[in-house]
Amino acid sequence: xxxxxxxxxxxxxxxxxxxxxxxVLCAAPEIDKVFVVLSLDDQEWRKHDWSSLGAxxxxxxxxxxxxxxxxxxxxxALADVAVQSDWVLVHDAARPCLAPWHVDKLIHELxxxxxxxxxxxxxxxxxxxxxxxxxxxxxxxxDRLWQAQTPQMFRYVMLxxxxxxxHQVTDEASAIEAAGLHPRLIExxxxxxxxxxxxxxxxxxxILKNREG
Numbered sequence: 001x002x003x004x005x006x007x008x009x010x011x012x013x014x015x016x017x018x019x020x021x022x023x024v025l026c027a028a029p030e031i032d033k034v035f036v037v038l039s040l041d042d043q044e045w046r047k048h049d050w051s052s053l054g055a056x057x058x059x060x061x062x063x064x065x066x067x068x069x070x071x072x073x074x075x076x077a078l079a080d081v082a083v084q085s086d087w088v089l090v091h092d093a094a095r096p097c098l099a100p101w102h103v104d105k106l107i108h109e110l111x112x113x114x115x116x117x118x119x120x121x122x123x124x125x126x127x128x129x130x131x132x133x134x135x136x137x138x139x140x141x142x143d144r145l146w147q148a149q150t151p152q153m154f155r156y157v158m159l160x161x162x163x164x165x166x167h168q169v170t171d172e173a174s175a176i177e178a179a180g181l182h183p184r185l186i187e188x189x190x191x192x193x194x195x196x197x198x199x200x201x202x203x204x205x206x207i208l209k210n211r212e213g
């Protein structure tokens with residue numbers, strides 16, 4: 001992002017970027033608690049006022065070096081309060097355009113699923129595999145390919161066991177897959193974008209402004 005400040009705290013419509021997704025999660029009636037997993041040395045969190053999000057919001061200073069480490073650290077921290085069968089939704093701090101209908105659709109469609117699943121969108125573009133010099137090596141068939149998003153939703157005990165046994169993953173669904181299970185894909189949409197590059201911040205602002213309007 002070209003900024004010294006972590007991107008989850010970059011300003012977006014006058015609020016820290018992470019605030020927008022947290023507001024949606026805290027407002028969801030089906031969600032009991034919203035835990036924010038932060039690094040041990042996070043100094044930025046306390047500089048902001050989160051009181052408008054209500055009592056559901058709980059910061060946990062137990063983050064790790066990777067996403068998997070942070071999620072697992074959060075799950076371990078919940079050992080005394082979580083029931084093994086509780087559903088857990090994991091969401092990227094860098095996805096500020098999460099909408100209430102994204103959360104509603106995910107929860108309702110997975111409520112009786114044996115495994116759980118994730119928001120995702122079918123791949124629309126032609127995909128190219130590159131060689132070491134960035135020349136096209138091959139075209140990848142996009143049939144049945146989906147782009148993973150978040151939230152990703154699994155039972156507490158299932159997700160914790162999966163992550164305890166598989167640390168080298170980039171999302172929770174991959175850990176569940178490594179355990180031999182098959183998460184369900186719930187179709188989302190492109191507005192639930194992940195802020196990765198500076199342009200994405202402008203796209204997120206446009207989405208939120210037009211959605212509110």
